[in-house]
Amino acid sequence: MTADARVSATAGMRTRLVILAVMMTFASITFQLARLAASGTGDMVATLTEQTPRSLARPDIVDRGGRLLATDVEMPSLYADPSLVRGIDNLTERLQTVLPDLDRAELRRTLSDRNRRFAWIRRGLSPRLAQEVHDLGLPSLAFRTELRRAYPLERLGGHVLGAVNVDNRGAAGVERFIDEGLGADPQTGRPFNAGLPVRLTIDLGVQHALEEELKSAMSRYEAKGAAGLVMDVRTGEMVASSSLPGLHPSSPAELMDPERRDKIQGGTYELGSIFKIVTVAMGLEGGKTKLDTVFDVTKPLTASRFTIRDAHPAGRPLTTSEILIRSSNVGSGLIALQEGPEKQQAFLDKLGLTATIRTEVGPVAPPQLPPKLGRVEQITVSYGHGLAVAPIQFAAAVASLINGGTAVTPTFISGRTSGTDRARVVKPETSRDLNLLLRRTVSEPNGTGRRAEVPGYRVGGKTGTAELPGRGGYQKKAVISSFLGAFPMDDPQYLTLILLFEPSGTEETGGEILAGRNAAPTAGRLISRIAPLLGVKPERDVALLRN
Known part of the structure; x- marks a missing residue:
């Protein structure tokens, strides 16, 4: 065999060996894949490790007119x-x-862990x-x-908006409701509606007016706190809600400050004489009490070791109408006693004042109820003591009484209420009679709410001055002054509630701390500002018709 033939045969042998090796390799791979497929192994799991938590995209929050809030x-x-x-001390x-404001010790501990990336x-x-x-040019930072x-408007509506945590997840208020109430992706936590704005029932202009008037009242009457709301009585929609001192949504730490608690739905209070609205409505609904029914209020009421008197005795019997207009504790107690404990309890239940409720802002503080309605409790509850409720819950109850008699539920999110098939709370004629009395309480010279009058808007309402409980009993010099008002009373559309916490007697109030001298005029100033914003036109006062 020639040399060229030997070289050619050797090359051919090498080629065949390479091809054989490649074929064997592929055969081995094919065998292994077949073995794995036949072995019935479980699903393969791919683990992806995210280096850091990602902040979530959230929907915009807008007011009822589409103006941006968050x-x-x-x-x-x-x-x-x-x-x-390199060089932790230098970097720090x-x-x-x-x-x-960096925590130097904590930063040192964090950077000392060289196993972290x-x-x-x-x-x-x-x-x-x-x-x-x-x-600074520090290479280890990025x-x-x-x-x-x-929150472009900073503290405006802070308690309603709430707050988010460091990962942009809702922590309180409407921000938390977006995650929990509207739903979020269970894998990523991203709100389902992150691309769509959440429209509130809040009106930005009304909210601004409310907060300004509350701040002014705190200064004017030297109060330690204030709170207020505006509600649509036909739907329960919250048009404005504020509690002072306020809350900045970008400062979650303020959520833990007890002084900044949301007084509208985060606390319960004995609201005093504004509760007489409920008592008079109960009497009118029961049928035994008419507007002209006379009660002998000349003698104080006694119950156990307690004696109940009127702050400003009339010195004569009063009609049902006069009991509310003049704010008679004795008269209110007599109405409650005439109805009896079972009917009083049933009426409170029907108004939702004994149940636990919540709104999109969060849970409402549960009412503090007496263990039973004995004679003492019947009397004291009739004029707003012995039972403590959150202001928003009481406002919804009164809205149900004055809107024609159908129940409403407070809400902060547009489109979540229905105007049909609502439960009836009182007869329409009871609602009309009550509205007449509330109007007279403001319009008549001896009405306790006369300083809330706003010409042309037919304001109605009721004052309340409730002594705060303290060590050893109620404190006569520490009160919550309140005014619950509505307008226009011939066809109620909006309800306002103003609360001033521990106001002082000033020169303007003649040294008094009564609600008629501070909360009522505050409500009047507020209504004069917001009525035009809400499209309520001033008209000549008209008489309320009663059938």
Whole structure:
């Protein structure tokens, strides 16, 4: 065999060996795949590890007119790679020149863990601060753009809006309702409606007017706190709600401050004489009591060791109408005693004043009820003591009484109420009679609410001055002054509730702390501002018709 033939045979042998090796390799792979498929192994699981928690996209929140209350904005967040840090003390000192409130000890502990590749330093920096940190030139630091919640109107409507946590998840108020009530993706936590705005029933202009008037009243009457609301009596929609001191949605720490608790639905109070609205309505609905029924209020009521008197005795018997207009404790107690404990309890139940409720802002503080309605409790509850309820719950009950007699539920989200098939609370004629009395309480010279009068808007309402409980009993100098008002009383559309906490007697009030001298005029000033915003036109006062 020639040399060329031997070379050619050797090359051919090598080629065949390579081909054989490749074929054997593929055969081995095919065999292994077949074996795995036949072995019935469980589903293969791929584990993806996210380096950091991601902030969630959230829907905008707008008022009833579409004006922006909350939105997402992109902001830089600062993080570090501890494995790359060289000189922890130097880095910490330089960072504190830009971020002086950093916890130095905590930062040292975080950066000392060299097994970590990621650690947050500060989330949601302003662009100016982010630039200053960048200019430090620290190689182990970097930024990540995140979505952060922004509230362009700052504290306006703070308790209603609530707050989000550091990952942009709802923590309180409507923000929490978006996640829990409207639903969120169970895998990502992203709200299902993140691309659509959430429209509130709140009116921005009315909310602003309410907060301004409450701030003014706190200063004017030297009160320690204030709260108020505006409700559509036909639907239960909350047009405005405020509690002072206020809450900034961007400061979740303020949620833990007891002084900033939402007084509208986060606390319960003995509301005093505004509760006589309920008692008189109960008497009128029961049928035994008419507007002109006379009660002998010249003698105080006694129950056990207690004696109940009127603050300003009339010195003569009073009609049902006069009991409400002049705010007689004795007369209110007599109406309750005439109805009896069973009917009083049933009426409170029917109005929803004994049940636990909640709104989209969160749970409403449950009512504090007497263990039973004995003679003492019947009398004291009739004029607003011995039973404590959240203001929003009481407002909804009164709205049901004055809107023609159908129950409403308070709501903060547009489109969640229905005007049909609502439960009837009282007869239409009872509602009309009550509206007449509330109007007279404001319009007549001896009415306790006369300082709430606003010409042209036919305001009606009732004052309440409730002594606050304290060590050893009620405190005569520490009260909640309140005024529950509505307008226009010939066809009620809106209800207002003003509460002033521990007002002082001033020169303007003649040294008095009665609601007729502080809460009532505050309500009048508020109504004069918001009625035009709500489309209620001033008209010449008309008599209420009663059939």
